[in-house]
Amino acid sequence: MVVWLLPSSSSLPQQPLLSFCPSYKLALRKCNREIRQNCTKRPQVLPLANGETVAGLRLFVLSDLHTDYSENMTWVKSLSTTRHKKDVLLVAGDVAETCKKFIQTMSSLKDRFEHVFYVPGNHDLWCRWEKDDYPDSLEKLNKLLEACRRIGVETNPMVVDGLGIVPLFSWYHKSFDREEDITGIRIPALEMISSWPDIPLRLAKRWPVEGADIAVEESSMVDRLSFLKRCLVGRLSGYDKELPSALVFMASQLTSKACKDFHACKWPKELLKEDASLALYFDVMNNKNEDAINEIQQTCSQIISFSHFVPRQELCPEKRMLFYPNLPKIIGSDFLEVSIRSIHQVAGSSSACHVFGHTHFCWDAVLDGIRYVQAPLAYPRERRRRMNGGEDWLPYCIYSGGQFTERLSPCYWSDYYFENPRTPHMMQLAPWVARFYRQSP
Structure with missing residues (x-):
């Protein structure tokens, strides 16, 4: 999941485009510096991953592998083939x-x-690269769960040692988001319905490529963004020499940081009628495990x-x-917290733990x-970064x-x-x- 989205060009500060990239880097440096100044200073707690001999079960956690990136797949394959043979992940x-x-x-x-x-x-559950293989994301989910069964990956409750x-x-x-919204600034809509997807149309008119303007006008919003990115990184003849480097950076961020679930996932219409329909549907999927969860609790x-x-x-x-x-509008579920409290009891305990993912922020809190x-x-x-x-x-x-091990730090x-x-x-x-x-007018 993408954790932040660069605002559209219409909401950027009014400054020369060529100064955009350096400003961005300076902002990130300042972000890092200010957070460090306010953070608790503790020695880093590292996992027991170096072959130490430990009696009993070891359980490791991990989220957001994104192995479509070759670097991430290389990391997975670099994990020891012997060190974790008795461990749980x-x-x-x-x-x-x-x-x-x-x-x-x-x-x-x-x-x-x-x-x-x-x-x-x-x-x-994205279907954008497999449109012909799955009619919708639910069908893809079933295929993934079937693959897990074949591989031996567990998706149901279980007791291990x-x-x-x-x-x-x-x-x-x-x-899920109940905190007050930020006002007075232009924030791109979750569905990416804003003025900036039309940028490729304007660029196509200024730097025409045979057939490009027609293709863009007839394409979907996601295709427009892809077209914009290809144009700005110089993959179409005639674009690379005239566009400023700052625009290349902006296009890369816009196309990679946006919330793409609204376009990459495909759902039956009945699951899109209400805000919480999908969240409730997935929550109900856990009901089949009630007996197993009750046994675990006992x-x-x-x-x-x-x-x-x-x-x-x-x-x-x-x-x-x-x-x-x-x-916060695209990260969480109230139904999920209710289920967690039901499993671990409302008051929780020192032996209660929940692992999550999605936002890509390392987190460890009680x-x-x-x-x-x-x-x-x-x-x-x-x-x-x-x-x-x-x-x-x-x-x-x-x-x-x-x-349970000590808190992850930092x-x-x-x-x-x-x-x-x-x-x-x-x-x-x-x-x-x-x-x-910049402030809204």
Whole structure:
């Protein structure tokens, strides 16, 4: 999942385009510096992944593998083929966009771990590259679950050496976001319905390529964005010499950062009638496991549940901190938190833990008695850019020797909120965000 979206060109500060890229880099540096200044300073806690001898079960967690990126697939294949033979791995969704890559990835992980558990993420259900293979995303989901059964990947609750493991299927809904919206700035709509998808039309008229203007006018919005990106990176003859480098950067961000679920997923019409229809549909899928969950509750003193989507809004930075302030509308489910509280009891306990993914923010925090953890591999560019990115500490060992491990550290955003109260009523954008937006007229 994409965690931030660069605003459209209509909402960028009024400054020369060629100064855009340096400003962007300066903003990110300032973001990193200011967060570090406010974070708790603790030694980094690394997983037990270096071959240490530990008595009892070890359980590792990982999300957002995105192995459509060759660097990420290389990372998966670089995992030891001997070190984890008795270990368990929880994969919290977003493995790959195509079924072929999904099967390759999950097969590689199953070859390395004794038990692998999985829940689907939104990227796993995209159909844009497999339109002819799946009539909709539900059919693709069934194919992925069937592939998991063949490979030996678990998608149902199970007890392993006394530890209860509960996968939870989920989807997001807009009403999950109950914090006040940022006002006074132009924020691109979730469905990407704004003026900037028409940019390719204007570019095609200025730099004509035979047939290009016709193709763009008849194409879908996603195709327009793809066309824009190809134009700006110089893949069409005659474009590369005249367009400024800043526009190349902007196009790359616009096409890669936008929320594409509205176009890449295909759903039956009845699941699109209400805001929470999809979220409720996925939540109901968990009902078939009620008996298994009840048995786990009765027999296990320690339980770990996991999902792809976010169960609580407090597990995401405030809107004023985000490059795309509307991100909370596409990350979580209220139904998910209800299920988690039902599994771990309302008050939670020191032996209750939930793992999630989707936002690509490393996170480790205790809220109302339950520990919430996110350990994403994320995109290669994010690992290079983010302070707590990097593949060296993944997968993260969250359970070892009969007990949950210490808090993952550093986790800059959860560390920040460990020291600072959440203030969603504040509307002033963080400095690293404000420079990308201008006030609405």
